[in-house]
Amino acid sequence: MTSPFFFNPLDAATRRDPYGLYERGRREHPVFLHEGLPLRVASVFRYEDVQAILRDAETWSNEFPLSVQVRELGDIPPPSMLGTDPPAHTRLRSLVGKAFTPRIVSRLEPRMRELARELVDAALDAREVDLVEALTYPLPVVVIAEIIGIPPQDRAMFKRWSDEAIASLGLVFFGGLDPERIARQRRLFDEMRGYFIPLAEEKKRRPQEDLLTGLVQAEHEGSKLSYDEMLSMLVLILVAGNETTTTLIGNAALELLAHPGEAKRLRDDPRLLPTAIEEVLRFSSPVQFDPRRAKRDVELHGVAIRENDYVLSWLGSANRDERVFEQPDVFDVGREKNPHMAFGFGPHFCLGANLARLEARVAIGTLLERTRRLERTGSELLPLHPSPVFKAVTKLPLRLDPA
Numbered sequence: 001m002t003s004p005f006f007f008n009p010l011d012a013a014t015r016r017d018p019y020g021l022y023e024r025g026r027r028e029h030p031v032f033l034h035e036g037l038p039l040r041v042a043s044v045f046r047y048e049d050v051q052a053i054l055r056d057a058e059t060w061s062n063e064f065p066l067s068v069q070v071r072e073l074g075d076i077p078p079p080s081m082l083g084t085d086p087p088a089h090t091r092l093r094s095l096v097g098k099a100f101t102p103r104i105v106s107r108l109e110p111r112m113r114e115l116a117r118e119l120v121d122a123a124l125d126a127r128e129v130d131l132v133e134a135l136t137y138p139l140p141v142v143v144i145a146e147i148i149g150i151p152p153q154d155r156a157m158f159k160r161w162s163d164e165a166i167a168s169l170g171l172v173f174f175g176g177l178d179p180e181r182i183a184r185q186r187r188l189f190d191e192m193r194g195y196f197i198p199l200a201e202e203k204k205r206r207p208q209e210d211l212l213t214g215l216v217q218a219e220h221e222g223s224k225l226s227y228d229e230m231l232s233m234l235v236l237i238l239v240a241g242n243e244t245t246t247t248l249i250g251n252a253a254l255e256l257l258a259h260p261g262e263a264k265r266l267r268d269d270p271r272l273l274p275t276a277i278e279e280v281l282r283f284s285s286p287v288q289f290d291p292r293r294a295k296r297d298v299e300l301h302g303v304a305i306r307e308n309d310y311v312l313s314w315l316g317s318a319n320r321d322e323r324v325f326e327q328p329d330v331f332d333v334g335r336e337k338n339p340h341m342a343f344g345f346g347p348h349f350c351l352g353a354n355l356a357r358l359e360a361r362v363a364i365g366t367l368l369e370r371t372r373r374l375e376r377t378g379s380e381l382l383p384l385h386p387s388p389v390f391k392a393v394t395k396l397p398l399r400l401d402p403a
């Protein structure tokens with residue numbers, strides 16, 4: 001007799017290695033209704049179902065009245081594009097799309113390389129470092145700050161804001177969003193508003209080639225962003241663009257350490273870097289689940305989903321689906337057919353995907369180029385990120401030997 005299927009995304013052992021449960025979920029429980037949670041929440045594991053949900057904004061909404069609880073606490077900014085459905089989403093996405101041009105992103109590549117080189121060289125001088133502190137965290141923070149147009153002396157605040165904004169992500173689905181956390185989020189918005197509104201005024205007076213200037217100027221069919229919409233956008237970019245990229249670079253280092261044969265293959269042929277990064281995105285997806293709210297009653301694989309139920313689409317499971325990927329549990333830096341959904345799918349597909357890819361290639365490329373060997377120091381379990389959305393560790397102690 002098989003044991004009952006039980007999937008608890010807050011359980012640390014599950015978070016460290018969810019793949020056995022994902023596989024069983026895909027096989028036996030493609031739709032799993034969680035029990036004992038304050039909200040009605042179902043998890044979905046198969047690639048085909050995840051894709052169908054993310055593509056269909058008519059049935060599956062990104063607008064969560066959950067945030068009403070937060071809203072009652074006072075004056076906080078309106079939902080960002082991530083928290084809206086078309087047509088509101090279309091307007092917001094188009095406005096930021098106009099400011100977040102490939103030109104702004106590609107202009108940063110030389111600076112990104114220089115920064116990665118400085119960080120890796122400092123790590124090499126120290127010989128033993130926490131790679132998160134030394135490289136994976138600072139690189140995306142500085143890149144985002146430069147894209148937005150934040151003066152260098154203000155960047156330290158960014159780390160605190162970013163950590164604060166992200167810590168409670170996804171907890172609400174599992175009953176973990178307490179009043180203290182909500183109050184902290186409110187303080188964060190107040191602080192950010194106090195910082196960004198004068199900065200935006202300054203960009204209006206003296207336009208620069210940066211995202212904040214672009215947001216101040218962007219217009220869509222005669223409508224502009226309000227300051228509060230702009231603030232929501234900046235919080236989103238801070239949340240969506242920092243931790244995710246930190247995680248991707250860290251997971252790449254972890255998988256290369258865990259698969260020395262693949263690491264050697266990549267060192268011997270750096271042209272594999274793009275497919276290697278796509279493989280990390282698939283194999284160890286930074287964002288593990290993507291939530292939606294049902295706009296009507298739906299039946300999925302015989303399970304009744306009611307209007308206003310929440311459905312978590314497990315990207316981390318879809319990306320290991322044996323119906324789509326050959327040998328899904330093999331880490332292959334040269335994998336050719338790799339239609340992973342680590343950046344989501346459909347109308348909310350990640351706006352920063354190309355930036356994240358570029359940063360990861362630059363960071364890992366520089367790390368491999370300038371070292372002969374990387375080695376884990378210590379054998380303790382690495383601490384997990386506080387949010388269940390992320391497949392991430394917050395420390396990665398390493399020894400680096402120079403090339």
Ligand code: HEM
Nearest residue numbers: 081082240241244245248286342343344348350351352356
């Ligand atoms: C490895 C790094 C990254 C991963 C894994 C990632 C993942 C995702 C995912 C899964 C979504 C879809 C959310 C949904 O369907 O509800 C998303 C959306 C988004 N991402 Fe990323 N992201 C990354 C990096 C970035 C960066 C660097 C930025 C910007 C600087 C960014 C900005 C956004 C924005 C603005 C959205 C919302 C798009 C919309 O609602 O239309 N992301 N991201």
